[in-house]
Amino acid sequence: MTETNLIVEGFKFMGLGMGTVFLFLIVMIGSMNIMSTIIHKFFPEPQAADTNPSATAQKDNKKVVAAITAAITHHRQG
Amino acid sequence: MKNIVIKFLALFMLLSMTSLFANEHMATSVEKADATHKEETYKSKSFSAMISGFLASTGVVALINPGDELNAKGEPMSTFHKGLGRVIMILVTFFLFWLAIARGFEPLLLLPIAFGGLLANIPVAGIAGAHGFLGVIYQMGLSNEMFPIIIFMGVGAMTDFGPLLSNPKTALLGGAAQFGIFGTLVGAVALSQAGLVDFTLQQASAISIIGGADGPTSIFIATKLAPELLGAIAVASYSYMAMVPIIQPPIMKALTTDAERKIKMTTLRHVSRLEKLIFPIMVLSLSILVLPESTPLIGAFMFGNFLKESGVVERLNDTLQNALINITTIFLGLGVGSKLAADQFLVPETMFIMVLGIIAFSVGTAAGVLMAKFMNLFPGHKINPLIGSAGVSAVPMAARVSNKVGMEYDRTNMLLMHAMGPNVAGVIGSAVAAGVLISLFK
Incomplete structure (x- = not known):
C-alpha cells in the first residue's frame, strides 16, 4: 500500500x-x-548626493592639475 | 651596579638549575611509570617475529588480505570494500584530481574533496573513522551542518543583488528552475517504485536537491535527511556545477528560436544603496513569515550580504569573502571527502544518484528557459530566454554561460548582468525549496 x-x-x-x-x-x-x-x-537624495561630491572632486582635481602645471611652467621659465 | 647585576644573574641561574633538576626528576619518574606500564603489554619477540609482524601490518597486505576492520560507523565491511574497492576509490580520486587540475572543474572544492577521499580509503590508518582527523572534521562541522552555513555567509558577502533589484520579475526564472528539484524527486521515487533501487522519501529528497545546483544547500539537506548518501550527493552536485558550461548550452539552444536568442534587454536602472541595504532584511523577514525552516540558510546568506552592503564593516566583509570561506572550504572539502570511503561510495545507489543528478540539472535549466518564454507571452519588457537557464543557482557560472551563448548569436548582446538577477534569485529559490523539504519531514 x-x-x-x-x-x-x-x-x-x-x-x-x-x-x-x-x-x-x-x-x-x-x-x-x-x-x-x-x-x-x-x-531620492542620497543618489544625487553621491554623484555631486565626486563631480566637485573631479573639478577640484582639474584645478589642482592646472595650478601644478602653471607652477612648473613658471619654474622652468624662471 | 655591576655587582648587583652579577648577583642577580647568579641567583637566576641557581633558580633555573633547581627548576631544571626538578624537571629532570619529574621526567624520570614519568619514564619509570611508562616503563612499568609498557612491561605489562610489551613482550619480547624474536627479530624474525618482529619482521613478520611488521610485514603483516603493511598496506599491501591490508589491501590484498584485509583483516576484520570496521567502517566509520563501527560496522563490519565486506571483503570487496576493504580490498579492491579501496583501490578503485583511490583511482577515482586520481580521476577527480585530473578533472580539477587539467580540466579546471571547480578545483577549489574538487581538490579537497578528492584528497579527502584518497585519505579516507587508506587501510588500517582509519583516518575517516571516529578518531581519525577526517572523522573529527566531519563531526566538527558537517554532521551539525555548520560548514555549509558558513559558506553561505561568504557567498552572501560576495553576492550583489543589484541586477535583481533593478529587474525584479526575473526572480521568477530562479523559481522555475527549482522545478528540477521536485521533478527529480518524483523521478527518484518512481525509480524505487519500479524496484530498481530502494530510496526512501528522505533520500529521494536529498538527491533531488542536486537540481538546485547549489553545493552548500545540497550538503545541508543531505546531512539532515540522508547522511549516508552525502559523499555521492556532494560529488554529483559539485561535478555537475563544474560541468554547467557543457550541460546547459545544448538544452538552451534546443528550446529557443534564433529570434529569441537575439532579444536585447533594456538596460538596468541604477539601484540606490538604501535599496541594497534594505533588501537582505526584507527577504529574511519574508522567510521568517513564510517558512522559518529556511531561515538557517537564508539568514546566513543575508547576514553576509548585509555586512557587505552596510559598508561600515569592511574588515568583517573581507574576512567573510576571503579568509573564512577559504578555511571553511578546505574543511568542508575534506569532510565531504571522508564520505568517499569505498564502503559508502561503491554502492549501487551512487550510480542512480549520478544519473538523477544530471536529470535534475537539465530539467531545472529547461524549466528556467521555458519560464522566460512563458513570461514573454505577457506584455512588458521582453526577456531573453537564454537568461532563464541562469535560474539554477551555480553562481556565477550559469550567468556566464547565458552570456556566452547570447554572444554567439549577437556579439553586442551583453546578457551577463541580466542573467545575474535570476542567478541570485535561484540561490534564494533553492534555499526556500530546501526549507520546504525540511519542513515536510519534521
Missing part, C-alpha cells in the same frame, strides 16, 4: 514545494517593487 502511494507523495511534494517557492518569490517581487517606489519617492 505504501508502494502505490510513493509517486503520489512525490507529486504532492512537488505541488507544495513549487507553490511555496513561487509564492515566496512573488511576494518578494511585490515587496521589492513597493520598496523601490517608496525609496525613490521619499529618499
Whole structure:
C-alpha cells in the first residue's frame, strides 16, 4: 500500500514545494517593487548626493592639475 | 651596579638549575611509570617475529588480505570494500584530481574533496573513522551542518543583488528552475517504485536537491535527511556545477528560436544603496513569515550580504569573502571527502544518484528557459530566454554561460548582468525549496 502511494507523495511534494517557492518569490517581487517606489519617492537624495561630491572632486582635481602645471611652467621659465 | 647585576644573574641561574633538576626528576619518574606500564603489554619477540609482524601490518597486505576492520560507523565491511574497492576509490580520486587540475572543474572544492577521499580509503590508518582527523572534521562541522552555513555567509558577502533589484520579475526564472528539484524527486521515487533501487522519501529528497545546483544547500539537506548518501550527493552536485558550461548550452539552444536568442534587454536602472541595504532584511523577514525552516540558510546568506552592503564593516566583509570561506572550504572539502570511503561510495545507489543528478540539472535549466518564454507571452519588457537557464543557482557560472551563448548569436548582446538577477534569485529559490523539504519531514 505504501508502494502505490510513493509517486503520489512525490507529486504532492512537488505541488507544495513549487507553490511555496513561487509564492515566496512573488511576494518578494511585490515587496521589492513597493520598496523601490517608496525609496525613490521619499529618499531620492542620497543618489544625487553621491554623484555631486565626486563631480566637485573631479573639478577640484582639474584645478589642482592646472595650478601644478602653471607652477612648473613658471619654474622652468624662471 | 655591576655587582648587583652579577648577583642577580647568579641567583637566576641557581633558580633555573633547581627548576631544571626538578624537571629532570619529574621526567624520570614519568619514564619509570611508562616503563612499568609498557612491561605489562610489551613482550619480547624474536627479530624474525618482529619482521613478520611488521610485514603483516603493511598496506599491501591490508589491501590484498584485509583483516576484520570496521567502517566509520563501527560496522563490519565486506571483503570487496576493504580490498579492491579501496583501490578503485583511490583511482577515482586520481580521476577527480585530473578533472580539477587539467580540466579546471571547480578545483577549489574538487581538490579537497578528492584528497579527502584518497585519505579516507587508506587501510588500517582509519583516518575517516571516529578518531581519525577526517572523522573529527566531519563531526566538527558537517554532521551539525555548520560548514555549509558558513559558506553561505561568504557567498552572501560576495553576492550583489543589484541586477535583481533593478529587474525584479526575473526572480521568477530562479523559481522555475527549482522545478528540477521536485521533478527529480518524483523521478527518484518512481525509480524505487519500479524496484530498481530502494530510496526512501528522505533520500529521494536529498538527491533531488542536486537540481538546485547549489553545493552548500545540497550538503545541508543531505546531512539532515540522508547522511549516508552525502559523499555521492556532494560529488554529483559539485561535478555537475563544474560541468554547467557543457550541460546547459545544448538544452538552451534546443528550446529557443534564433529570434529569441537575439532579444536585447533594456538596460538596468541604477539601484540606490538604501535599496541594497534594505533588501537582505526584507527577504529574511519574508522567510521568517513564510517558512522559518529556511531561515538557517537564508539568514546566513543575508547576514553576509548585509555586512557587505552596510559598508561600515569592511574588515568583517573581507574576512567573510576571503579568509573564512577559504578555511571553511578546505574543511568542508575534506569532510565531504571522508564520505568517499569505498564502503559508502561503491554502492549501487551512487550510480542512480549520478544519473538523477544530471536529470535534475537539465530539467531545472529547461524549466528556467521555458519560464522566460512563458513570461514573454505577457506584455512588458521582453526577456531573453537564454537568461532563464541562469535560474539554477551555480553562481556565477550559469550567468556566464547565458552570456556566452547570447554572444554567439549577437556579439553586442551583453546578457551577463541580466542573467545575474535570476542567478541570485535561484540561490534564494533553492534555499526556500530546501526549507520546504525540511519542513515536510519534521
